[in-house]
Amino acid sequence: MTKLSTYLLFGLLPNLISCATPQAPAEQGHWIKGDMHIHTALSADAKSSLSQVLSAGFEQFDLDYMAISNHLRNNSRDNFGRENIHLLFSDAIATYELPELQGMQKNFANKLIISSFEWDAPTHEHMNIGKLSFGDDFEQTLEFTRYFEYRFGAKNTLHDFPAEVIEAFEKQGVPRQNRTHQDAISALSWLQQHHRDSSYATLNHPTRYATSYKISDIREFNDAAPDVLFLVEGMVGNQFNGERGDYSSASRSGLLGGTDPFVAELGGNWDALLGEGRHLWTIANSDHHFKISLPYSSGYFPGEYAKTYVWLPENSQQPLQKKAWLQALKSGNSFSVFGDLINALDFHISSKTNKATMGQSLTIQPQQRIEITIRFKQPGHNNQETQVGNGRYEGTVPKLHHIDLIAGDLGEKAQPETPAYNQPYNPTTKVIHSFTAEEWQLDSEGYYVMHFTMTATRAQYFRLRGTNLDYNEKGLTIDGEPQPSAVIKLDNTGGRAYYQRINERNYKDLWFYSNPIFTRLE
Numbered sequence: 001m002t003k004l005s006t007y008l009l010f011g012l013l014p015n016l017i018s019c020a021t022p023q024a025p026a027e028q029g030h031w032i033k034g035d036m037h038i039h040t041a042l043s044a045d046a047k048s049s050l051s052q053v054l055s056a057g058f059e060q061f062d063l064d065y066m067a068i069s070n071h072l073r074n075n076s077r078d079n080f081g082r083e084n085i086h087l088l089f090s091d092a093i094a095t096y097e098l099p100e101l102q103g104m105q106k107n108f109a110n111k112l113i114i115s116s117f118e119w120d121a122p123t124h125e126h127m128n129i130g131k132l133s134f135g136d137d138f139e140q141t142l143e144f145t146r147y148f149e150y151r152f153g154a155k156n157t158l159h160d161f162p163a164e165v166i167e168a169f170e171k172q173g174v175p176r177q178n179r180t181h182q183d184a185i186s187a188l189s190w191l192q193q194h195h196r197d198s199s200y201a202t203l204n205h206p207t208r209y210a211t212s213y214k215i216s217d218i219r220e221f222n223d224a225a226p227d228v229l230f231l232v233e234g235m236v237g238n239q240f241n242g243e244r245g246d247y248s249s250a251s252r253s254g255l256l257g258g259t260d261p262f263v264a265e266l267g268g269n270w271d272a273l274l275g276e277g278r279h280l281w282t283i284a285n286s287d288h289h290f291k292i293s294l295p296y297s298s299g300y301f302p303g304e305y306a307k308t309y310v311w312l313p314e315n316s317q318q319p320l321q322k323k324a325w326l327q328a329l330k331s332g333n334s335f336s337v338f339g340d341l342i343n344a345l346d347f348h349i350s351s352k353t354n355k356a357t358m359g360q361s362l363t364i365q366p367q368q369r370i371e372i373t374i375r376f377k378q379p380g381h382n383n384q385e386t387q388v389g390n391g392r393y394e395g396t397v398p399k400l401h402h403i404d405l406i407a408g409d410l411g412e413k414a415q416p417e418t419p420a421y422n423q424p425y426n427p428t429t430k431v432i433h434s435f436t437a438e439e440w441q442l443d444s445e446g447y448y449v450m451h452f453t454m455t456a457t458r459a460q461y462f463r464l465r466g467t468n469l470d471y472n473e474k475g476l477t478i479d480g481e482p483q484p485s486a487v488i489k490l491d492n493t494g495g496r497a498y499y500q501r502i503n504e505r506n507y508k509d510l511w512f513y514s515n516p517i518f519t520r521l522e
Helices: 003-009 050-060 089-108 138-152 163-171 181-195 215-224 269-274 322-331 495-508
Strands: 029-038 065-071 112-120 126-131 199-203 229-235 281-284 306-313 334-338 344-350 355-357 361-364 368-377 402-409 430-436 448-456 460-467 511-514 517-521
Touching: 029 050, 029 112, 029 126, 050 065, 050 089, 065 089, 065 126, 089 112, 089 138, 112 138, 112 322, 126 138, 138 163, 138 181, 181 199, 181 215, 199 215, 199 322, 215 229, 215 269, 229 334, 229 511, 281 334, 306 322, 322 334, 344 460, 344 511, 344 517, 355 361, 355 517, 361 368, 368 402, 368 460, 430 448
Parallel strands: 029 065, 065 112, 199 229, 229 281, 361 517
Antiparallel strands: 029 306, 112 126, 126 199, 281 306, 306 334, 334 511, 344 355, 344 368, 368 448, 402 430, 402 460, 460 511, 460 517
8 A cells, every 4th residue: 555545544644734823832851862781891791981971972972861771690890991800790890980970970961970870671571770879879879780690690600699798688588589470570670669760671673583572561561560671672783783683693683774674673562552541651872882992893882873852841950960860861852863963843733732851741632633743853964974983073964855644543452461561562552644844844942833623532642753765675674664774894905995885884774763652533
C-alpha cells in the first residue's frame, strides 16, 4: 500500500489544513543534551580515560550532561586501563572514578556528571543503573553500588569479596540474587521500593543478541519498576563499528537505520508497549569505549554523533541539578538524534481547551477535533570529520527530507498469564502522514512548522521519526522504512580508508525519534 492510499484509507488527507485551535501559552524552558552510556578505561574493554571523555563531551561537543557507565564486573581497572589491575567495580570507583569525578566537576561547573554502571542483568542483556547522590556526597553512590554489586552483580563470585564484607552483609540478611530471571526482577523491584525517586534503569541495545529478551520479560520489568525502568536505548551506541552498533549475526536482525529494531520496527516491540500506555522512552547514546584503537574501532565520542535532548522547565535551578534532570528525563519530553539532524523539537497535540507534549496524555471527547503541531530546528552543521582522525569536525549541513507522523491504538495494559502479555507487535501502528519540505514553513523563532488536524475517534498515541533519506534509497529505505545497516569490512585498502567508509555510511543514514503523546477519550 502506498502512503497516499494509507492516508485515504484513514480519511486523513483532507485534514492537513490547520484548524484555528486556540494555543495555550508555550511552556518556558530549554533543551539540554547529553549521553547516558559512556565507558572509560575503568572497564576492561575500554581505552579512553575519564578526562578524555569528559573533555570531548563537554568541551568539544558541548553536552550538558553525561553519565559514566562502566561495567559492574570483577575485572575493573584504574582510570588509565592498566592491565594488571583487577578490581571489584565498587573498589575501582572508590579508589579512582569518584575521586577524579569530584576533582573534575570543578572544571565543568555548569555541567552534570553522573556516576552509574552497566549491569549484566541475570540471564539477560545489559542495563544501565543510575542512583543519584544529591549534593557532593559521593558516599551515597558508593554505598548503593557496593550493596547492589554484592546482592545483584552477575559478574562476580563470593570469593571476590573480603571476608569482613561477606560477614557484614550476611549479618544483615542480604541474600545473593544474581543468577536467574527472577533475580533480575528482584533487583528492579528493590530499586522501585527503595530508590524510586532517585534511580533509573535503561535497557541497553535490547536486541543485540536475539535471545536476550522476550517481550514478556520487558513487561515484567516495567511492571516491577515503572518509576525506574522507563528508558530504552533505541538509538544505540558503538556506531563507529564495521558492524554498526556491534550488531553481528547473533542479533535479531541487525540495526535498522542505525536504530535497534525494538524501536525502529514500525508496529514492533516499542509500539506494542506504547499501545498499552506504558511509559517507556527511547534515548540515544554513544556507548563509547574508544573510537579507534588500531586495528579496531568502536564508538564515537560522547556528543559527536548521538544525542538525547531533554526539555528542562524554566523554573529549574541553575547550574543543572540532578533531581531536575531526573524529573525531566522521567517526563518523556525528549527526543533522540543521530548526526545533529535536528537540535530542537516542539511536538504537541491541542484540543479546544488543553494541550499535551511528549510523554503526556491529552483527554478529549469522542469526535473532537485535535490539532497536531510539529516544530523543529536544524543546526548549521554537524560533527562529521572531514577525514577521520584529523580532528576537523567541520561537518556537513544536515538536511531533513521528511518527518513521519506515526499513530497506534491505545488499549489496556496487558496482564500476566494472558496471550496479550506475549504479544510483541501492535498491528494498529501506521504512518498516518509524512511531511516533506513543501509542507513546513519557517517561523519568526527559527522553527520549521507544520500542522495536522483530525477527528479523534478512539484512544491513540502519536510519535515522530525523521530522516535525511528519501522514501526509497537503495539499501537504506523501502517505502520509507529503514533497512538493515550495511556491514563495512576491513580490506587491503588499509585502516584509515576503512574508518572513512564507516563514517560516511553513518552520516549518510541519519534519523531522529520522538517520544510519544497519548490521547485518551473521556
